Amino acid sequence: MSDNKTDTPRNSFIFLISFTVFALFIISSVMVAYFLWDISPSDERLKNEMEALKTTATIFGVIAVLINAYYAAKRWEAMDKSADAANKTAKAALQNAQAAQDKQITERFAKAIEQLGNEKIETRLGAIYTLERIAKDSKDDHWTIMEVLTAFVRVNAPLKLQEEVKKEEVLKLRTAIRVVITVIERRHRENDLEDSMIDLSETNLSEVNLNKVNLQGANFIGTNLQAAEFKEANLQQANLSSANLEDAYLRKANLQEANLTGTNLQRAKFPGANLQEANFLGANLQGAYLSGANLQGANFWGANLQGSSFSGANLQAVNFQTADLTGAYLEETKNLEQQQIESAKGDRTTILPENLQPPEHWKTKVLPFEPQR
Template sequence: MSIDETEGLRNWLIILPLTFIGIGAIVFLCLWQLDVVPIEHLKNSSKILTTKEFIELKRQGISSVIEALKIVATTFGGAAILFNVFYAAKRAKAMDDSAIAANKSAEAALDNAKAALKNAEAAQDKQITERFTKAIELLDSKNTSIRLGGIYALERIAKDSKKDHWTIMEVLTAFVRENALLKEEEIQQEQSPKIPTDIQAALTVIGRRDVDKDPENQGLNLQYTNLDGANLREANLQRANLSEANLQRAYLIEANLQRANLSEANLQRAYLSGANLEGAYLSGANLEGAYLRAANLQEANLIEANLQGADLSGANLQGAFLIEANLQGADLSGANLQGAFLRKANLQGADLREAENLEFEQLETAFGDSTTVLPDNLERPAHWTQAE
């Protein structure tokens, strides 16, 4: 029911009783003026009435009419009540109809919103696909600046689209592998050519990616690549496959290499200070002269690794596997060697002064000589008398 209809009904219900009261008053005044005589008196109409008798007859007649009017009024009131109930029911039904219509409108609006969202998502997916395709095309350009544009365009897409994040990382690692493939003639070189600008840009984007978007238990594939002198400072390379990669003089300061595969990688004179190498696989890796000061090598696999002359001062080697590792001339001062496996490790010339949690039993399984500097609280094993 509309507002105008409700207002009209309310006015009608006010006017109706007022009109009834007014009519009742008029009727009462008129009744007194009427010559109302009871039926019983009509039988004796020849009888002369006294004033008192006349007034009594008049009163009785009026009372009879009033009783009749009461019956009429009751009937009228009942009709008014029925009238009110009818319009109340009609108003309730109108309100229900309005609520149903409003609900249908809301459902339609929700359906329209869902459709609009779906269309927007489809448009966005189409736009991202077009951007992705264009960025891939830019990577094939012979112009370095254009290739850089493609690399940073892919980084932007990876930030905008979670579902495309890992695909883009795989594209960039493939780009590095194809364009920085380690060649046989470069393996023996003292120093490889400077890393290309576009390769460095791709590595930077990979290293600063949002790792929360990485699929579980997935790692980057950069194996057998030439990354000599690459700047990977604070890069997140956890679980990355860098086996046999050339990382000579690479800047990996405070990088995250947790559980990374660096087996047989060339890390000669690499900067790994403060890096997290917990659980990393470094079997057979060349870490000669590497800077590993305060690095976390807890439970790292360094079996047969070459750590000759490496700076491991303050490093955490707790539980590390240094079996048959070459630590000749390495600086292990202040390093935590709790539970480290040193069987057949070469400690000739190594500096172990103030090494923490180093036990005599560990030294007994290793090789050393008079050039090995030991903590004051540990004696030199008897078989160290002569260098092995």
Template sequence: MRDETEGLKNWLIILSLTFIAIGVIVFLGLWQLDVVPVEHFNNSSKILTTKEFIELKRQGISSVVEALKIVATTFGGAAILFNVFYAAKRAKAMDDSAIAANKSADAALDNAKAALKNAEAAQDKQITERFTKAIELLGSANISIRLGGIYALERIAKDSKKDHWTIMEVLTAFVRENAPLKEEEIQQEKLPKIPTDIQAALTVIGQRDVDKDPEYQGLNLQYTNLDGADLRDANLQGANLRDANLQGAYLSEANLQEADLSQANLQGPDLSQANLQEADLSQANLQEANLIDANLQGANLFEANLQGANLFEANLQGVFLCRANLQGANLFGANLQGANLFGANLQGANLFRANLQGANLSEAENLELKQIETAFGDSATVLPDDVERPAHWTQAGGETNAIAPI
């Protein structure tokens, strides 16, 4: 393209110089010629004076100059057309270059896509090889090698979103297979503590990126022995822990929202500030469990054993505690608003400043007036037939006054 531009520029310079040279030569030639107007031939015998001759010569030259102007205009028009032709040719060449450039760009993009696809395929192959190797490590008899396999799977779960949930299922299966709740161990007063590799697997599970979990999928850890497991701040939302042994486990600030803990052994674990909202704890053993400031709102505690449990300022709003054993439980400042305590055993339970507004305590066992005199209640609180409503509570149709005396 640059060579064509330079050629056009040189051609225009040559054409201009040629035109100027031709003009000069023609002018000089005309001055030497006897150019006489046609009308003079009608009177050619007349002798011309010098002045007349010069005038006639000037007139003739003027006529020829006018003719040359027409020729020059023609040359100029031709030059313009020639220039337009080259300009059009140049524009077409530029369009062709642009089209070629676009094709090159498309080809480069296709190559980039192919390269990316090849890179992804290579990465998938590498991850598959790493995954296979990690699974082999899990089957080793050496605990150190098993730990290496667990941490290798954790790394793969972070690197590959599509393999994340598969790895979580592998790890939960590893826990179920290697820490099952055996019948002969259930009969013992003290179950064996979980080994180091099981704890490592639980830590990885509890600290996983939950945003990568598929919808409507839950962790399966049912019938496992997790005695003394460290699950502090673990995210076990929606997990299946049915019949699991969590005796003495550390579950403070753990997220167990909507988890299935039915018939689970939670005797003596630390569940302080744990989120048990909407969890199923029916028939679970929570004897002497630490539930300080835990959120049990909407949880199902049907026939749960909460004997001696510490529920200090726990949120039990709307909880189903029908026939639950709360014997000796500490419910100081607990929110039991709207809770269902039908037939619950409240013998010796501490209800000081507990919120019993709208709670159902009908047929509650071993409930005494002195227990609820320092609690908050209202006209919607249902009491057993043999328990008198405290005087400071709101009477039906009366003025609200649910403040417990100190």
């Protein structure tokens, strides 16, 4: 309102000045024409009159151009003000919409958290999928929701389940946990925090089906994964140290650079698995099946490999230092060299490739039917 009140007298003043200047130019032009008419010879009067009229027309045109330019500038100024006002309105509307969306997300998040503890499995699953949707809708809430979901697993699947928990409830929990893991693996990884990892440590995930899951870099320290299935799963760089994978099935799984230090892998099956540069330091692989696996650069320092099978496995640059190869089957392996087994433990039950010889320090077992010397 103040701008309009100021512009009205200003516009009137400018119009008055313009009109006065225009009138003065007209009067001056007439006087000049009259003077020229009066002093000029008769044969030049017509010519002077035309020149005076041309001068007057030029002056009038210049004044018209100036007035038009002024009002054009005023129109542009008004348009700029309108555009600024529209931008401010749009910005305010966007802020209001963002605030409304944030409020809605907060309400949905709070309700989903509440429903995670519901006794009904369908309500729990609905809450899990709601959290997944929020994680996709809100980049800022993505990692918070991943932490909530992993915490749900750790709380509801501890290593020592209470004895009074009913079998039916355990089955419901397993269903919910499997859905949580599915949601976690299909998350938008580009929204993960830097140097963060999915934490499923110290949980009881025995017999869980994790076939084809992508849990690259996940933390499974101390987790019970007994008889779990990881067929074609991606566990690259995962930390499985001190975990229990007894009787686990890991066919064609990717455990490249995985940490399996001190892990229990008794009778675990790794046919065709990628175990390049995996660390099995001090791990128990007694009776493990590693046929066809790629173990290039893997570290078995101090590992228990008694009765394990490496048929068709790639053992290039594998470290068997102080590993126990008693009863292990290494006959059809690839790229195994004499120097790799020199510092390992073994005996006559260890089956080596034809081109290799048992080290001198391996003790020969005496069979019951053979006469002792």
